[in-house]
Amino acid sequence: MSCSVLPLLLALSPVLSFLLLPGVSASQEVLWENYKHGRLSSELLDEHNCNWKCLMFTLQWPGGFCQSLSNETYCKVPPNINDWTIHGLWPDGAQRCCSCWQMFQSDVQELKQNLTEYWPSLLKSRSSFQFWKEEWNKHGVCAACVEGFNSPLKYFQVCLKLRQHFDIYSWLEAAGITPSCERLYKVVEVNDVLAPHLGDKHEIQCVKDQKSREVLYQVKVRLTQNLTFGCDHHGNTAGSGPEPLPSTGHPCPPDVPFYYLPINPQQPWRPCS
Ligand SMILES: *[C@@H]1O[C@H](CO)[C@@H](O)[C@H](O)[C@H]1NC(C)=O
């Protein structure tokens, strides 16, 4: 049963109406337009045939992200960050994207402020722009065969709109689920709060911290190419292509309560000491 987020988005704000993405059919023409203007190489047009069906939109909790790292010195949380941030929007089961479409700072200049707030790098070793560029190279270029994603600007715009819409912090807070050094939560509690907003195909991910405790880390939402819920294709239909990005997270175990740790920019890796 697929339930669409679109009517909800449209009802909330007419500005979101661009989220109503057309299917792939119109995209060859658009790709050709881009190609003519030097934005694409022929590699993308020839080899990139959009053979993926679902997107995975992944949000991360900075308080859990740092726990996923093997070394505390790798982690940074910018001082203004106190909410869920974007990890990425990934075509599920797409081939390795061609290295044919470089992204530049100027491509996302108008989104820079919001990207910095909602899609920061949480690694000391990489700038936020490097993070966006990596995500574009690894995933965005593959998504770009769909008209609604066919430039860095459009791809990042859609991601920001999705992030704005998926207000996980507030949804959980309204149900009394807030970051804490003491309280433990069960996956069923979090699931019950998120399911009405994210569809029943979302996944709640945990990592194990240094003390082997389960810690809330990510929420993954499966969407169709036109951003409705209920996408149920797994991987690409041809059965080839790599798995989606490997990640250190795992589904939070149903029988082990987990921490939803506070964000502490001073010592993100040890927020509670
Ligand atoms: C963490 O990384 C730093 C810098 O790379 C290194 O000096 C340190 O030994 C590492 N600590 C651990 C526990 O691996």
Ligand SMILES: *[C@@H]1O[C@H](CO)[C@@H](O)[C@H](O)[C@H]1NC(C)=O
């Ligand atoms: C940035 O985000 C704010 C609120 O989250 C939104 O109102 C605004 O339109 C966004 N700006 C751009 C350029 O996307």
Ligand SMILES: *[C@@H]1O[C@H](CO)[C@@H](O)[C@H](O)[C@H]1NC(C)=O
């Ligand atoms: C979205 O895509 C699905 C299939 O992926 C299709 O069934 C549905 O009609 C589409 N919805 C809209 C609003 O285009």
